[in-house]
Amino acid sequence: PAKVRIRHLQDAKERGRPFSMLTSYDQFSAQVFEAAGIDVLLVGDSVGTTVLGHESTTATTHQDMVAFTGAVSRSVHRPLIVADLAFGTYQTGPADAVRHGVELVRAGAEMVKLEGGQAFAPHVRTLVDSGIPVMGHLGFTPQSVNALSGHRVQGRDQAGADRLAEDALALQEAGVSAIVLELVPAAVSARITEVLSIPTIGIGAGPHCDGQVLVWQDMAGLSGFEGRFVKRFANLRAELQRAAAEYREEVGSRTYPAAEHSFE
Ligand code: KIV
Ligand code: NA
Numbered sequence: 001p002a003k004v005r006i007r008h009l010q011d012a013k014e015r016g017r018p019f020s021m022l023t024s025y026d027q028f029s030a031q032v033f034e035a036a037g038i039d040v041l042l043v044g045d046s047v048g049t050t051v052l053g054h055e056s057t058t059a060t061t062h063q064d065m066v067a068f069t070g071a072v073s074r075s076v077h078r079p080l081i082v083a084d085l086a087f088g089t090y091q092t093g094p095a096d097a098v099r100h101g102v103e104l105v106r107a108g109a110e111m112v113k114l115e116g117g118q119a120f121a122p123h124v125r126t127l128v129d130s131g132i133p134v135m136g137h138l139g140f141t142p143q144s145v146n147a148l149s150g151h152r153v154q155g156r157d158q159a160g161a162d163r164l165a166e167d168a169l170a171l172q173e174a175g176v177s178a179i180v181l182e183l184v185p186a187a188v189s190a191r192i193t194e195v196l197s198i199p200t201i202g203i204g205a206g207p208h209c210d211g212q213v214l215v216w217q218d219m220a221g222l223s224g225f226e227g228r229f230v231k232r233f234a235n236l237r238a239e240l241q242r243a244a245a246e247y248r249e250e251v252g253s254r255t256y257p258a259a260e261h262s263f264e
Helices: 006-015 027-035 062-073 094-107 118-129 158-174 186-195 236-252
Strands: 019-023 040-043 080-084 111-113 134-139 178-182 200-203 211-214
Touching: 006 019, 006 080, 027 040, 027 062, 040 062, 040 211, 062 080, 062 094, 094 111, 094 118, 118 134, 118 158, 134 158, 158 178, 158 186, 178 186, 186 200
Parallel strands: 019 040, 019 211, 040 080, 080 111, 111 134, 134 178, 178 200, 200 211
Antiparallel strands: none
């Protein structure tokens, strides 16, 4: 199958065919998702909380993003690879956004994602003018978890919904190629998806977005995270625990390694 590029996401929206994005941070998950036909791999700053053991994505560094972006980009050919700009690498201004965006592209990202609305239109414009495609991220934006007083659905009231729609239009105007909508009421993301000419990608944002995204360890039941918006398509935590416990038992009973695992 052909390499996924920005225009394919745009085509998907125009044809009303939803596309899928999953986070990925390493070789084997990336290869599995490519084989499964996932269109977009997001090297999210969620790597900080899913892999590195931090409490918040505000702890994820640029160096983390460069390392994990490299791992994913070296491992697959077909999916579009998007990497998050880490907290603190773009909030300080458009020039810093470009400097860090360049390094993510050098590591293998084909698009970079940043969080925020109108206030970040100049950053988006400068990145796009530099030849770096940008994905926006609105609604609940995890790097602002403290300012937002925790993980909460955004845009529940009319004023909040209007502000989200204005932010989405401002990002589109500034040149983003797509926008993630996180923890947004389904009716609000439906309205934004309708108004925008570029694709929306939902996470906890209902069924009307042009694409969907989930953190892979949540989707596959490895993290044990339980959120209303997450569906567990597998129970990897239980399966991996079973395998590890069986291995431990077989080592203890000298069942493993058997003759066939040993060299003459
Ligand atoms: O870092 C991440 O995993 C994300 C998605 C949840 C959209 O930004
Ligand atoms: Na992120």
